[in-house]
Amino acid sequence: MIKLLFFGRLGDFAEGVSASIDATEGLTPATVRDALAADHPALVAELSQPQVLISLNQMIVGWDQPIFDGAELAFLPPVTGG
Template sequence: MARVLLFGRLADQAGWRDRSIAAASLAALRDVLAADDPDLAEALDGPGVQVAVDKAIVRGEAVLAAATEVAFLPPMSGG
């Protein structure tokens, strides 16, 4: 099972910050999340949201192992 972390407004919207979810790939994980909460799935696909797999930002697909950590990061702002 992958450990899924949500930060900022994504965690607020989902109502959770940390969850274990069985998925073999990032696409499969997104499918599980979409089936559970379509509004969250839409937010995760929003502009500026980044995904880190085992603390490295990834773009596109990734294979997930049993102990993989997947973090969804909202857009950053600041000055």
């Protein structure tokens, strides 16, 4: 299983999205995003914004990073702390 996390405003768009997905061959953040497109087009439009960062097991990665079983994949909009 891959755990999915959507932070900040992305969380509002991700309502109804499953919190985890099955691990499959060739999975990357880009394929996860594309798989959401049919049911969650507004979310995918937000995820496609250039400022959105992706982390895999809490490390920033690119859209083509391979994802393996047991990973935690998070989508991070621009941060606004402090």
